[in-house]
Amino acid sequence: MKAVPRREDMDKTYCWAMEDLYKTEKDWEADFQKLTQMEAQITAYRNRLAGSGELLLEALRKQDEMSKLLEQVYVYASQKSHEDMGNAHYQELSSKATVLMMKLEAAGSYFVPELLAVPEEKIEEFLRETKGLQEYRHYLEDIMRQKKHVLSEEMEELLAQAQEVAQGPSDIFTMFNNADLKFGVIRNEKGEEMELTHGRFITFMESQDRRVRKEAFDKMYQAYDGFRNTLAAAYRANVKQEIFFAKARHYSSSLEMALDGSNIPAAVYDRLIETVHENLPLLHRYVRLRKRLLGVEELHMYDLYVPMISEVDMKIPYEEAKEIVASGLKPLGDDYLAVLEEGYHGGWIDVYENQGKRSGAYSWGAYGTHPYVLLNYQDNLNNVFTLAHEMGHALHSWYSDETQPYIYAGYKIFVAEVASTCNESLLIHYLLETTGDPKKRAYLVNYFLEQFRGTLYRQTMFAEFEKITHQKEAEGEVLTPETLCGIYYELNKKYFGADIVVDEAIAMEWARIPHFYTSFYVYQYATGFSAAIAISRKILAGDQEVLKGYRQFLRSGSSLYPIELLKLAGVDMTAKEPVEEALKLFGSLLDEMEEIAG
Structure with missing residues (x-):
């Protein structure tokens, strides 16, 4: 058996260049020390934001300067610790950076409530008369937009204290689920x-x-x-606290409150569920096909994850994977490919596993330096898709950072998965176009079908469960274990159809989903996936306007609201079309798989 190498024995060609962020640890230490002095600089603006436009601009720039520096310090320490989680020195740096971050965030927590206390006319006057403040218009308007949901200073302080208590159900579930069960x-x-x-x-x-x-x-x-009674009590307590905060902040529902942070209309949520309902016959067809391909008399819920097509032994070394991904992403244009190549060769990617290295894959980084990608590359097809996915995130960040000022360089969760999934969609199209081997082709179609089932259908079913349970609680119905299991069981029957035995045990699945403790979060996986598929289909059809708009989307960070950002790429998530477009592709993949099955 080949032993996993130690970090110090890794070939530097395949390691990320952390020195691009800090040449030496001494440089990191200098910035860390600089940040410790910044607490006083940030609090110096307390009770002064309404003084003048110049003062407000100065405070905003100081806040940006601190956040940008903090991001660099935190990312460097975290990524160094991820190289080898057993390295006590870097674990200590990472802890120091985390403690400092919490301290500085607390120091600047007065900022938004104080801004909201300033009359809107006065903010508008500052924007008109102060040179340089215009850059912050969208940021300030976004804060003002939520003004009607912000209470008096005294009430806000009380709600902030209550928030700590409200975290209880989530904390209890996390400890129970990860430590005790x-x-x-x-x-x-x-x-x-x-x-x-x-x-x-x-x-x-x-x-x-x-x-x-x-x-x-x-x-x-x-x-x-x-533990059904305990788990139902924890879930119900979490729903109750969400409803409490929604009422306190004058929202019509906990759903409206959750979506308001990104300015997403509740219609987007409802339309997703509605469109998926209309396309449930496709999922039922998928279930029938799975039953046939597995050759079972009865298909059960525990048969949903086993591959319908046996694993194809496709040994794809990393160097070949890079070429495959680049070929798949050609439709995005030469400029995109040039940045991709820069990422491949410019110290962005930490490729192989080593002892103690953090598992999985991610894309991260700090403003002012190129993005970084962590992989644990194995020579198989799944890892080729992981490379395409993570480089999608990385290039989204690169384009945003290149174009936007720091304040707008990041992007919201609602759009975060679009660039990564768009890359995967383009890659699978390329592979299907160029693969002659029927077995490989079947494996690829199976891979993509599973993504639709797991992301678009499953996450929408989760989203529907949340909507029903929050509504029932708001209407005064008690969420007993029987109620929760009943709702979840019926949803499974509805989604999966008559060709599967919906085992009674599945009724308890709601109890193991950690995302339910961050209410109304999961729907974004389904909307992001749909948007990415819709965009990639239009690009592949040669729509130059959409390609141009998509490139603009990649460059726009959070300078617009998510719905407006996606409209740049020709996708309107308030309409049914993007989800329908994605499910149309699911239908054509099903056609092909049925043909393969004969």
Whole structure:
């Protein structure tokens, strides 16, 4: 067995260049010290923001300067610690940076409430008369937009204290789910006893051995079912606190409050659910196809994750993966490919696994330096898609950082997955166009079908569950374990259709979804996925206007609201079309898979 190398033995060609952020640790230390002095500089503007336009501009620039520096210090320390999580020195740097960040955020917490106390006419006057303040117009207007939901200083202070208590249900669930709950032991394919954990659950559910799948499924939900009253109480308490804050802040519902941060109309949420409902026959067709391909008399809920097409042994070394991704992204233009190449060769990517390295993959970085991408590359097709995905995020950040001032360089979660998924969609199109091998082709179609099922349908079902439960609680109905299980079970029946046995155990699945404690978050996976598919289809159809608009979208950061940003790329998420467009592609992939199945 080949041992995983130590960090110091890695080939530097395949390591990210952290020296592009800080040449030496001494330079990092100097900025860290500089930041510790900034607390007083930020608090110096307290009770003075309404003094004059010049003072407000000065305070905003100081806030940007501090945030930008803090981002650099925090990202460097975190990424160095991710190179080897066992390195105590970098763990310490990371902890120091986190403590400092919390301290500085607390020091600047007066900023927004104080700004909101300034009459809007006065802010408008400042914007008209102060040179340089115009750059902050969208930022200031966004704060003012939410003014009617901000209370008196005394009430705001009280709500801030209550927020800490309101975190209780989420904290309780997290501790229970990650530390206390145990799922017992199951036997793997070889008959060996193995502990069932969160991390291993999906691996077991993908097993070709049906007994393993069923055992993992039953054990997992038995464990949750044993605590159904506790879990229902935690979930209900979380819904209650959301409704409490929504009422306190004069929102019509907890849904409206959750969407308001990104200025998303509630109609976007409702339309997503409505459009997916209209296209449930496609998911039912998928279920029938899965049943046929697996060759089972009865399809059960524990049969949903096992691949319909057996794994194709496609050994793709990293150097080849880079070429494949670049070929797939050609429709985005030469300029995009040039930046992609710069990322490949310019120290952006940390490619291979080493001892202690953080698992998974991400794209991150700090304003003023190129983005960074962490991979743990293995020579397979999934990892080629991961490269395309993470470079989608990285190039989105690169274009935004290049074009926008610091205040607008970041982007909201609502649009975060668009660039990454758009890349994956273009890549799969290219691979399908260039793959002659029927087995590989079937594997690719299967891969994409699974993304639709897991992202568009599943996350929308989650979103619908949240909407129903929050509504019921708001109307005074008690969310008992029976109520929650009943709602969830019926949704599964509705979504998956008549060709699957909806096992009773699935009724407890709501109890293991951590995202439900960040209410109305998951729908953004489905909307982002739909937007990306719609954009990629238009680009592939040769729509130059959409391509031009998409490039503008990549450059715009958060200088516009998410809905307006996507309109630049020819996608209106307040309408049904983007979701319909995405599901049309799901339908044509189903056609192909049915043909393959014969």
